[in-house]
Amino acid sequence: MRYDLNLPLNRDMIKDLVVGDEVYLNGKLLVGRDQVHLRLTTELERDGKMPVSLIGETIFYMGPAPAPQGFVIGSCGPTTSARMDPFAPTLMREGLIAMIGKGPRSESVRNSLIDHGCVYFTAFGGCGALYAQCVRSVRVIAYEDLGPEALYEMVVEDFPVIVAMDAFGASIYDR
Amino acid sequence: MDMLELEKNLEETVYRRMLTAGVELSDDVHDALKMAFEREESANSGSIVLENILKNLAIAKEKRLPMCQDTGMVLGFVDIGEELTVSLGVIKGAIERGIERAYEDGSFRKSVVAEPVFDRDNTKTNLPAVIYFESVPGDTISVHLLMKGFGSENCSGLEMLNPTKGPSGVEDAVVSIMGKAGGKPCPPVVVGVGIGGTSDRAAILSKRALTRKVGTYHQDPRYAGLERSIFDRIQGLGVGAGGLGGIITTLGVMIESEATHIAGMPVAVSINCWADRKAEMVFDKKGALQ
Numbered sequence: 484m485r486y487d488l489n490l491p492l493n494r495d496m497i498k499d500l501v502v503g504d505e506v507y508l509n510g511k512l513l514v515g516r517d518q519v520h521l522r523l524t525t526e527l528e529r530d531g532k533m534p535v536s537l538i539g540e541t542i543f544y545m546g547p548a549p550a551p552q553g554f555v556i557g558s559c560g561p562t563t564s565a566r567m568d569p570f571a572p573t574l575m576r577e578g579l580i581a582m583i584g585k586g587p588r589s590e591s592v593r594n595s596l597i598d599h600g601c602v603y604f605t606a607f608g609g610c611g612a613l614y615a616q617c618v619r620s621v622r623v624i625a626y627e628d629l630g631p632e633a634l635y636e637m638v639v640e641d642f643p644v645i646v647a648m649d650a651f652g653a654s655i656y657d658r
Numbered sequence: 659m660d661m662l663e664l665e666k667n668l669e670e671t672v673y674r675r676m677l678t679a680g681v682e683l684s685d686d687v688h689d690a691l692k693m694a695f696e697r698e699e700s701a702n703s704g705s706i707v708l709e710n711i712l713k714n715l716a717i718a719k720e721k722r723l724p725m726c727q728d729t730g731m732v733l734g735f736v737d738i739g740e741e742l743t744v745s746l747g748v749i750k751g752a753i754e755r756g757i758e759r760a761y762e763d764g765s766f767r768k769s770v771v772a773e774p775v776f777d778r779d780n781t782k783t784n785l786p787a788v789i790y791f792e793s794v795p796g797d798t799i800s801v802h803l804l805m806k807g808f809g810s811e812n813c814s815g816l817e818m819l820n821p822t823k824g825p826s827g828v829e830d831a832v833v834s835i836m837g838k839a840g841g842k843p844c845p846p847v848v849v850g851v852g853i854g855g856t857s858d859r860a861a862i863l864s865k866r867a868l869t870r871k872v873g874t875y876h877q878d879p880r881y882a883g884l885e886r887s888i889f890d891r892i893q894g895l896g897v898g899a900g901g902l903g904g905i906i907t908t909l910g911v912m913i914e915s916e917a918t919h920i921a922g923m924p925v926a927v928s929i930n931c932w933a934d935r936k937a938e939m940v941f942d943k944k945g946a947l948q
Binding site for chain 2: 503505545546547548549550551554557558559560562563565585586587605607608609610611612613615616630631643645647655656
C-alpha cells in the first residue's frame with residue numbers, strides 16, 4: 484500500500500500503517516545520529532529537559548556529506564539504526580512518534596513502538612544522492628559543534644521510506 | 659625509479675580516480691546490480707530497494723553527488739615490484755594528498771576521527787588512510803584503493819577455526835557471520851574472505867579480496883568452488899536488498915588464501931555494501947601511469 488503523509492505525523496495517521504507499506508513523507512523532520520542521541524539523553528537525565536521538544540516529531544538517522552555549490556544539502560542517506568537502539572525508547576517516551584534509518588532494531592525498541600504507538604521506517608541504505616533530491620531546506624537547531632553529526636531540522640518532499648516496524652509489533656526483518 | 663615523476667602522477671591519478679569512485683560504480687559492480695534487479699522477484703521488498711539503488715546511481719552520476727553520504731575511510735594496497743628501489747614515504751604522501759584533495763573537491767563527507775575512544779575529533783581531511791605495502795615480483799607499482807563505508811565494516815567477523823574443519827567449516831563460519839550481519843551492511847553486499855596467515859593477516863586478506871573485480875574467481879578451482887558454494891548459501895539466507903527480504907543478498911564472494919600454522923585456520927570476513935567503491939592503477943618503472 485502506498486501512502487503520502489504530511490509531517491508532523493500523529494497517531495491517527497500512522498494507525499493503519501503495516502510492515503512493507505511504501506510511504507512518501509512531506510514536511511519538517513529532525514535529523515540526528517549517535518552523538519545527538521547521547522547528548523539528548525544525557526541532558527534529559529541531568530537537567531530534566533532537552534533543547535528541543537520531541538512531541539510528535541520524526542527523526543532521521545543521518546549525517547550528510549557537505550553540500551556542493553548550488554545544492555541545499557550533500558549526499559544524505561540513512562545510517563544504521565541499531566546504534567541508536569539504546570537511546571530510542573527514552574526519546575519515544577518523550578514524545579517522538581517516528582524514526583527513519585536502516586536495518587533491524589532491538590527487542591526493547593520493538594516494545595517501545597508498541598507501548599507508545601510509534602513507527603519505524605527504513606530508508607534506502609546508501610541512497611544518499613536520491614535523498615538529497617528530496618530535501619528543500621536544512622538548518623542546524625542544536626549542537627552545531629558536531630558538524631555533520633549536529634541536530635538538524637530538514638524540510639522534505641516526496642521522501643520515500645518503507646514501514647519496517649509498526650506499532651503492532653511486526654517487523655519486516657522477522658523471517 | 660623516477661620518484662619525482664611517480665609522486666606527481668600518483669597524486670593526480672589517486673585524486674581523479676577517487677573523485678570518480680565516490681560518484682560512479684565501476685562496471686563490474688553496476689552490472690551486477692542491474693542483473694540483481696532483473697533477477698529479484700517483484701513481490702519481494704528487496705526489489706523496491708534495488709530499483710531505488712539504480713535510481714540513486716543515475717542521480718549521483720548526473721548531479722555529480724556522492725552515491726552515499728558515507729564516503730568511507732580509504733584503504734590502500736600498494737604492491738611494489740621487487741626490482742624497484744622506491745621511497746615508501748613519498749608514495750604514502752602522494753596517495754594521501756590525492757585523497758585529501760578528492761574529499762575536499764568532491765563534497766565527500768570527512769569521516770575520520772584522530773583518536774578512537776576519548777575525544778574522537780574529526781581530522782577534517784579524511785586522513786589518515788589505512789595503507790599496506792607489499793613486495794611483489796616485477797618492475798611496476800600497482801595501487802588498489804577502497805572507499806570503505808562503516809555500516810558494512812561494523813559487520814566484519816573473524817573465526818579462528820580448528821585446522822581439521824575443512825571447506826565446510828569455512829562455509830559455515832562465513833555464512834554465520836553473514837547471517838548475523840543480516841540487513842545491517844546494506845545488501846546486496848560484496849563479501850571478502852581471508853583464509854590463513856595469522857588473525858590479523860586473515861583480516862588483511864579479506865580486504866585484499868574486496869579489491870578484486872566482482873565476478874572473478876580464485877585461480878585455484880577448489881577455492882573457486884568454495885566461493886560459489888558460499889555465494890549460494892548467502893543468497894539462501896533470504897536477507898534480500900536492504901534486508902527487506904529477497905533472493906539477492908550478495909553480488910559476489912571472493913576468497914584470498916595464504917600459508918598458515920599447523921594448529922589453525924583463521925577465517926576473516928570483510929563486507930562491502932552495494933556501494934562497492936574502488937579504484938586501481940598501475941605505474942611503470944619510469945613512474946608513468948599505464
